[in-house]
Amino acid sequence: NAGVTQTPKFQVLKTGQSMTLQCAQDMNHEYMSWYRQDPGMGLRLIHYSVGAGITDQGEVPNGYNVSRSTTEDFPLRLLSAAPSQTSVYFCASSSISAPGANVLTFGAGSRLTVL
């Protein structure tokens, strides 16, 4: 049981480049989400999904796109990377109903640097 798997672990981009951060979970969780964490700050919600075909914006969605074609996968796309998107990105998943709702399983994180 792998839990939540994020790839890549590290990535360096140049301004304007695009890339996709991958997130996969094998727990059949309906809810999946992406957070970013900047130095000395808490986690901020970017986008989330409550099931295949359903996505919604979080607190800081600008500059990021998501899609959810399967229950297992929730990729995060940066269409034109900017230095302000330098951060550590965490993917998390959970059930959407009690008692598992809000009991998030996090991935190990993807550290992105935009030059």
Next chain:
Amino acid sequence: DAKTTQPTSMDCAEGRAANLPCNHSTISGNEYVYWYRQIHSQGPQYIIHGLKNNETNEMASLIITEDRKSSTLILPHATLRDTAVYYCIVRVVYYSGGGADGLTFGKGTHLIIQP
């Protein structure tokens, strides 16, 4: 979601009980208290949650006051590996689909276990 207040940092001696307080005076009747921790550079880890009764699992105990306006997370025998940032979060136990639907992580308490 109700706002929470936690001390910025705390120290605890190894082997002693670590008691981490959290104030949530505006908590609603259907909101649960969740605790997570984040060890340096890793993804956050779920610890425990509760509504109004005290809860215990293999990691910790959660004590919620009778008026539910505050709670305490107890690590019974702290080890050096418990050094981390601990987050107290208050939220309803479902996803409403109303936007920004997820856990809000504040600054948390930086717990330092001293040898």
